[in-house]
Amino acid sequence: MLAEIITIGDEILIGQVVDTNSAWMASKLNDAGIRVKQITSVSDERTHILEALAAGCERADVLLITGGLGPTKDDITKKTLAEYFGVGFKSDEATLEQVRKIFARNNRPLLEVNIRQADVPENCTVLLNKNGTAPGMWFEYNGKIIISMPGVPFEMMYLVEEEVIPRLKVRFELSSIVHHTMLTAGVGESFLAEEIADIEDSLPAHIKLAYLPKLGQVRLRLSGYGESRDELTREIGVFSTRIRERVGDFVVTDEDKPLEKALLDLMESKRLTLSVAESCTGGYLSHLITQHPGCSSVFVGGTVTYSNQLKQSVLGVLPETLAEKGAVSQETVTEMAEGARKNFGSDFAVAISGVAGPDGGTPQKPVGTVWVAVAGKNETVTKLFKFGNRRAQNIERAAVNAIILLLARVKGLA
Amino acid sequence: MLAEIITIGDEILIGQVVDTNSAWMASKLNDAGIRVKQITSVSDERTHILEALAAGCERADVLLITGGLGPTKDDITKKTLAEYFGVGFKSDEATLEQVRKIFARNNRPLLEVNIRQADVPENCTVLLNKNGTAPGMWFEYNGKIIISMPGVPFEMMYLVEEEVIPRLKVRFELSSIVHHTMLTAGVGESFLAEEIADIEDSLPAHIKLAYLPKLGQVRLRLSGYGESRDELTREIGVFSTRIRERVGDFVVTDEDKPLEKALLDLMESKRLTLSVAESCTGGYLSHLITQHPGCSSVFVGGTVTYSNQLKQSVLGVLPETLAEKGAVSQETVTEMAEGARKNFGSDFAVAISGVAGPDGGTPQKPVGTVWVAVAGKNETVTKLFKFGNRRAQNIERAAVNAIILLLARVKGLA
Structure with missing residues (x-):
């Protein structure tokens, strides 16, 4: 059984938003044994949507569509679907009640356009959207199944998990x-x-x-x-x-998990704790770690010491070190890691200090220069990296390499 | 002039990676006056790639393709392009030299598969990839332009900015x-x-x-x-x-910039500084802020006080407050914000404490309960939020709402 995903919205095609919905849906469909043949992003244009529907139905058994279901005039998916099926509209009571409830809860006046949210094409089976006002819609047409959902991620996620996948499992013998x-x-x-x-x-x-x-x-x-x-x-x-x-x-x-989650799991199995002192990565390393549930058994906390003053007051970096060696130096990053380990009371501490760019580079320490230190009980290991010119990439690379350095240390422990 | 983007790779269709390349390319093309008609993601399958090429050439003048150019056997884009054009291969000297240079610099042995990276279809104009071993390739075929690039983001970015856009500008009268x-x-x-x-x-x-x-x-x-x-x-x-x-x-x-950048710009114009104390958002708020170049004129630093102990030692939260009111409380978040403001020496401080989930909820404080405090010179404002069950979303919503709360405060200043 083959599925395709169609995302609708000019915002994707002008690059204003990244389409994260498709990867999420594809992963859930795969888990259920459904292969995704193609992902297509098209504009909020009637003819383009109609073409994409026809082309998708040629290749796949099921189309999952997101986007274009809002109450404003630029949202035309519902109207275009009705045209594709050649049907009129009906009002769905359960959806209307849901819309009323949401507006009452938020103390917002219910407008005519909001009431219209409950109108659906006549051939539609409504998938009630408990997280929003735009209903999910299930259609069967010429032997194909077409599902339309809002593009707001958590509304789409609810519908896929609670309605779409369970219904597809009932409908198909999935491989x-x-x-x-x-x-x-x-x-x-x-x-x-x-x-x-x-x-x-x-x-x-x-x-x-x-x-x-x-x-x-x-x-x-x-x-x-x-x-x-x-x-x-x-x-x-x-x-x-x-x-x-x-x-x-x-x-x-050996599992499909991110690097930092592998680190967390390994440290948890060894009952080790971690703290983090960040300068140029600005909280990104802490964020990578703390996005994972249960991280608090390993992660004690961290600090983003952007200013030299905080490097001294929070981490105990010596003013002389900063004055003589600079914030981006082996000496400073070592004191940062050792200070974090001591002040935050963890088994290991990681510190990162570097020049993320685009400004702040010097001939001696150009943009992309990053020092990483890992402090443990007996020794502190440091490593110098020379990345490129892009800020976002330097932040990411510094964090990833700090994790790799720490992983090697932790793996080495008996 | 219309362009289309085709991304090739099973990893996209099984949801293992999010396609961020397409949005980036679309945004750059738009800046140059080029509309993107459609974005299509297809698998590493010969017939599917051939179909997507033919369909794209029907609709658009220019196709930008990423992915499938690596040295390993699952990468078949180059071979499939040669088949589509009906041509053989030639070895490109500049690329071969680039490959040799990269392997020498990294002290890695040059393998036969790496040398093959320099082989390109005979009708190809090579766009030299200075960031990697897979060359960018420019083809003209039946009046259409087809450009193939590696899927590694910073390699693709280099090629789009330095080669593709400049060449398209020369080629077309862009609207x-x-x-x-x-x-x-x-x-x-x-x-x-x-x-x-x-x-x-x-x-x-x-x-x-x-x-x-x-x-x-x-x-x-x-x-x-x-x-x-x-x-x-x-x-x-x-x-x-x-x-x-x-x-x-x-x-x-009034500009297309993220919320936190609007905050940074406003605070910078008023010469105000900021520090951050995070618990449940785990560094995400700091990361949002510090991803922007020049943030250091506003952002002093922050702390991720995951443990109660750090809330006390770094921020000066009173043990009694934690014992009596708990970490997720109006009192604790107030002390966190005021402690950060004082200890980090900033004009404003934001603190966030909540239950991100999935664990840690209680009947009184279910998952999604988040307190935010903004401490300024004269007063501390707090706000309670009740979000949902999803950790990633709770982290994101808490950070965004903290920024909105602070923005309102800063905007209100004369």
């Missing part, structure tokens, strides 16, 4: 898709590929291997497509074990 | 696209739409108004399409002034 991902750090993809070339060549046609490189990391993903989930899992297990035997030194985790 | 965006906070989109309905109705056909809602914010975007940039700018200026006169109370900024 199985099994992914197994290994995260490696500190090694290039072509090196990995060379090391495991014979294993890759021996894969059967229904199992694919993909390499996903990303800032110092490469994820190796085995994907199997077939009838039996158990059989696929067993087969993929055989190949992943062979790969692990070959390049296991570089494997950080 | 103009002008966008003007106003950011509003604290008001719903249907209310805004009702207030400015007559202005919207009076827009000429070549100017469109869009409403982009997002967590307590609505962006109003006027987009004009035409020949003369000056004339479009003037026309849009007339309508944006009328909108501002009508709903100006809710307008945070």
Whole structure:
């Protein structure tokens, strides 16, 4: 069974927003055994939407559409769907009640356009949107299923999880898709590929291997497509074990989780705690860690000491160090890490100090210069990085490399 | 002139990565006066790529393709392009030299697959990729231009900015696209739409108004399409002034910038400094602020006091307050904000304490309960929020609402 995703909205096509909905939906559909054939983003234009619907129905059994369901005039998805099906509109009572409830709860006046939110094409089965005023809509047309949802992420998420996936499971005999991902750090993809070339060549046609490189990391993903989930899992297990035997030194985790989550899990298993002192990464490393539920068993806290004054008062960096060596130096980052470890009372502390850019660079310390320190009980390890000119990327790379450095330390512990 | 974007890679269609490349490219193309008609994501499958190429060439003048250019076997874009054009391969010397240089610099052995990176279809004009080993490729075929780039964001970005856009500008007489965006906070989109309905109705056909809602914010975007940039700018200026006169109370900024950047700019213009004390948002608010260049003139620093102990030692929250009222309370968040303001020496301090979830909720303080405090010279303002169950969303909403609360305070200052 094949699905396609269509996202509607000029804001995507002019690059004003990043389409995060599609990846989320694709991942949920995969979990349910549904392959996504294509993702298409089109503008809020009647003819373009009609073309995308027709093309999607040619290729797939199910279309999931998001966007264009708001109460304002630029939202035309509902009208265009009715035109595509050649039907008129009806008012849906459950939706109307939901709209009234939301406006009453927020003490906002109910306008005519809000009442119109409850109008749906006549051939529609309403999927009640408990998180908003625009209803989800399920259509069956010429043997295909077409589902329209609002583009607001948490409204779409509710509908996919609570309505769409359960209904698709009832409707179709779904086959199985099994992914197994290994995260490696500190090694290039072509090196990995060379090391495991014979294993890759021996894969059967229904199992694919993909390499996903990303800032110092490469994820190796085995994907199997077939009838039996158990059989696929067993087969993929055989190949992943062979790969692990070959390049296991570089494997950080055998699950599809982000690097910082692998670190958190490892530290938790060893009952170690962590604090963080950030300068140029400005809270990004703390954010990476604290986005994960349960992080508080490892993460004690952190500080963003942007100013030199805070580096002294919060972390105890010596004024002489700052004056003589500068904020971006091996000495300062060492004192930051050791100060965090001591003041915050954690087993390990990571400190990052660098020039994220675009300003602040000097000939000696150009933009992209970053020092990382990891302080533990017995020693503090430091490392100097020379990244490029882009601020966002320097922040990301500094945080990722700090995690890799800490991971190596923690892995090394008995 | 119309462009389309095609991103190639199974990782997108199984939801393993979010396609951020497309929005970035679309935004750059728009700036250059090039409209993006459609964005399409397809799998690493020969037939599917061939279909997408043919369909894209039907609709657009220029195709920008990313992905599938790595050295490993799952990358088949180059081979498939050669098949589409019906040509063989040639080795590109400049690329080969670039590949050798990169491997020498990183002290990695040059493998056969790496040398093959320099092979390109015979009809290709190479766009030298100074940030990586996979070359950008420019093709002209049946009156259309097809450009293939690596999917690694900073490699693609380099090629788009340095090669693709300049070459397209030489090639085409580009028309103009002008966008003007106003950011509003604290008001719903249907209310805004009702207030400015007559202005919207009076827009000429070549100017469109869009409403982009997002967590307590609505962006109003006027987009004009035409020949003369000056004339479009003037026309849009007339309508944006009328909108501002009508709903100006809710307008945070008249530029297309994120909420926290509007805050930074406002505080900078008033020469005010800021510090941040975060608990449940775990560094996210600091990260939002510090991702912007030049933030250090406003942002002094912050702390992520995840543990109660750090709330006491870093911020001076009283043990009694924590014991009697709990970490998530009006009293604690007030002491956190006032402690940050004092200890970090800033004009304003924002503190956030809440239950992000999924664990940690109680009947009295369920997941989603968040207190925000803004401490200034003369008073501390607090606000209680009751969000939902999703951790990522609670973190985001808490940070956004803290910014809105602080913005209102700062705006109110003479």
